[in-house]
Amino acid sequence: MIPSRLTIPSASCLPGLAGALLLLCSGPLWAQSQSGSPAVQRPNPERREAMQRQQAEAMSRLSATRRQQYFADLSQLEKRISSQQLDQLKKAEGCFVKARDLPAIESCQRSQQDQAMEQRRRWMTERAELQRRFGMPSWGKDQRQQKKGA
Numbered sequence: 001m002i003p004s005r006l007t008i009p010s011a012s013c014l015p016g017l018a019g020a021l022l023l024l025c026s027g028p029l030w031a032q033s034q035s036g037s038p039a040v041q042r043p044n045p046e047r048r049e050a051m052q053r054q055q056a057e058a059m060s061r062l063s064a065t066r067r068q069q070y071f072a073d074l075s076q077l078e079k080r081i082s083s084q085q086l087d088q089l090k091k092a093e094g095c096f097v098k099a100r101d102l103p104a105i106e107s108c109q110r111s112q113q114d115q116a117m118e119q120r121r122r123w124m125t126e127r128a129e130l131q132r133r134f135g136m137p138s139w140g141k142d143q144r145q146q147k148k149g150a
Contacts, residue, residue: 055136055137095108
C-alpha cells in the first residue's frame with residue numbers, strides 16, 4: 001500500500017549514486033502516490049496461486065538436465081541485464097554530474113527513464129522467449145496477447 005503522501009529526501013542528504021538512484025526511481029512512485037492510482041496491479045491471491053501452480057507443473061515436466069539448463073540460461077540473462085543496468089547507471093551519473101541547471105537535470109531524468117523503460121521491455125521480451133523455449137508459462141502482457149490471439 002502506498003501512503004497518501006510520499007516524502008522524497010533531498011539529494012544533498014544522500015551519497016552519490018545511491019541518492020541519484022533513489023531520486024530517479026522514486027519519481028514514478030511519487031507521481032502515482034499523488035495521482036491516487038495504484039502503484040502496481042497485482043493478481044488476487046487465487047490468481048497468484050494458480051499462476052504458481054502452472055509454473056510448478058511446467059517445471060515438473062522438465063528433466064533435471066533441462067531444469068539445470070533453464071536456470072543456467074536464466075542466470076545468464078539476469079547477469080547480462082544487471083550489467084546493462086549498471087552501465088546505464090554510470091551514464092546517468094555522468095549526465096547528472098555534468099548538468100548545470102534544472103533543464104539539464106530534467107533532460108537527464110527523461111533520458112534515464114527512457115533507457116530504463118527500453119531495458120525493461122528488452123528484459124521482458126527475452127524472459128518471455130526463455131519461458132517459451134522451456135515450455136514455461138508466462139504472465140502479464142505476453143499472456144494477455146496470447147489469449148486475445150487464441
